[in-house]
Amino acid sequence: MIAPTIDARRVLADLRELERRTGGPDGARRVCWGEDWRAGRELLGELLAEIGLEAERDPAGNLWAFLGGDAEPALAVGSHLDSVPAGGWLDGAYGAMAAVGVLRSWAESGERPPRTLALVDWADEEGARFGRSLFGSSAFSGSLDPGELVGLRDHEGREIAAVLVENGVELARAGEAAAGQARVAACLELHIEQGPVLERDRVTAAAVSGCAGVERLRFAFRGQAAHAGTTPMDGRRDAGLAAAEAALAIECIPATEGGVATTGELELRPGVPTAVAGEAILACDLRHPESGALARMLGAAREACETAATRRDCVFGERPVWRIEPIDFDPELVDLARRACLAVTGADRLLASGALHDAAEVARVRPAAMIFCPSTAGISHAREEDTPRDALIAGIEAFGLLVNRALESSQLARK
Numbered sequence: 001m002i003a004p005t006i007d008a009r010r011v012l013a014d015l016r017e018l019e020r021r022t023g024g025p026d027g028a029r030r031v032c033w034g035e036d037w038r039a040g041r042e043l044l045g046e047l048l049a050e051i052g053l054e055a056e057r058d059p060a061g062n063l064w065a066f067l068g069g070d071a072e073p074a075l076a077v078g079s080h081l082d083s084v085p086a087g088g089w090l091d092g093a094y095g096a097m098a099a100v101g102v103l104r105s106w107a108e109s110g111e112r113p114p115r116t117l118a119l120v121d122w123a124d125e126e127g128a129r130f131g132r133s134l135f136g137s138s139a140f141s142g143s144l145d146p147g148e149l150v151g152l153r154d155h156e157g158r159e160i161a162a163v164l165v166e167n168g169v170e171l172a173r174a175g176e177a178a179a180g181q182a183r184v185a186a187c188l189e190l191h192i193e194q195g196p197v198l199e200r201d202r203v204t205a206a207a208v209s210g211c212a213g214v215e216r217l218r219f220a221f222r223g224q225a226a227h228a229g230t231t232p233m234d235g236r237r238d239a240g241l242a243a244a245e246a247a248l249a250i251e252c253i254p255a256t257e258g259g260v261a262t263t264g265e266l267e268l269r270p271g272v273p274t275a276v277a278g279e280a281i282l283a284c285d286l287r288h289p290e291s292g293a294l295a296r297m298l299g300a301a302r303e304a305c306e307t308a309a310t311r312r313d314c315v316f317g318e319r320p321v322w323r324i325e326p327i328d329f330d331p332e333l334v335d336l337a338r339r340a341c342l343a344v345t346g347a348d349r350l351l352a353s354g355a356l357h358d359a360a361e362v363a364r365v366r367p368a369a370m371i372f373c374p375s376t377a378g379i380s381h382a383r384e385e386d387t388p389r390d391a392l393i394a395g396i397e398a399f400g401l402l403v404n405r406a407l408e409s410s411q412l413a414r415k
Helices: 008-022 034-049 093-109 135-141 160-166 171-183 239-251 291-311 331-345 358-362 387-406 410-414
Strands: 063-067 074-079 115-119 184-190 206-211 213-222 258-269 279-286 315-324 350-353 369-372
Touching: 008 239, 034 063, 034 115, 034 239, 034 358, 063 093, 074 093, 074 387, 093 115, 093 184, 093 387, 135 171, 135 358, 160 171, 171 184, 184 331, 184 358, 206 239, 206 331, 206 358, 213 239, 213 291, 213 410, 239 258, 239 279, 239 291, 258 331, 279 291, 291 315, 331 369, 331 387, 350 369, 369 387
Parallel strands: 074 115, 074 184, 184 369, 206 350
Antiparallel strands: 063 115, 206 369, 213 279, 213 315, 258 279
């Protein structure tokens, strides 16, 4: 049997239709659990219906569609439709629509795949609304503790549990999605790199070795709110300046340890120009591909915060938001990904991902692998996000080849 070839240009047309429905001058609007995200899923449902499939939702809100094959359990393919606010047209959606292309190629071929194929759209990969990334895939892997999320609020003050209920998901039952592991043998994901390496090296598709680990926390500083005009400079307990000092110190940590450190959110209270900040909340995101170095980065960040708090006569505290250890992908599937990229592009390239991906959570419990294609100027999570058309096509075609080879692989049957 000759395996069908994915229609990359049709996948790009689907992506453009998604952009038309859920994008705009400021970028993608598909923040998870919102109206535009649901509109994106409506399009996904329409595309699946065209090939005779109906999507089903698991207890964590992940969307699944199964195309029956000769063997079970299924080979899962997919990514995520949700975006950050004012995000790019490719992040996540590229892999989700490529998964549609994979199932469509088999459904329209009239042939039955050697193994059942499962499309998956993971819910809330970004964590843009409540700060908890990889929500759906971590529920699938069993690493999600719903109790840790109770009380999380978005910028409008709405609690996560109430927002999830509006989308048919009960927070307390989200962990039941782990039962779906029994239906999945392995998982493959296509994504843009979201960094500058592949473009710099003129590589149009590459295999991914794994994902960096992440420590994400909110550091709290409590000083004393005071009048901006009457409080002497030497008598202030300015929580905002303590947080700013800590942020500048955290920026320097990668110079010693490598990895990356980001303080991308700062909330000041009372948050008005005429008052010294009595409280400050600083969000911190630390990433490194090695667990030991990541632990040292976290220790250095805490020390920086404690030092800044002491200097400003503030009290320091912290609240963990989310963490994941560095994850290596399955060596045999990674090798298949390398060979697929080589066959399509003529380049054999392997790189680690500094960005988070659902495949990292899935890799806790099932073999997983990824393919990247380049990002123009390394820009992502912004409306300027883009990739040249020929590179997008190369990535889709390499992914389609990887899926077909994985379906026929005796290695997958043993996993």
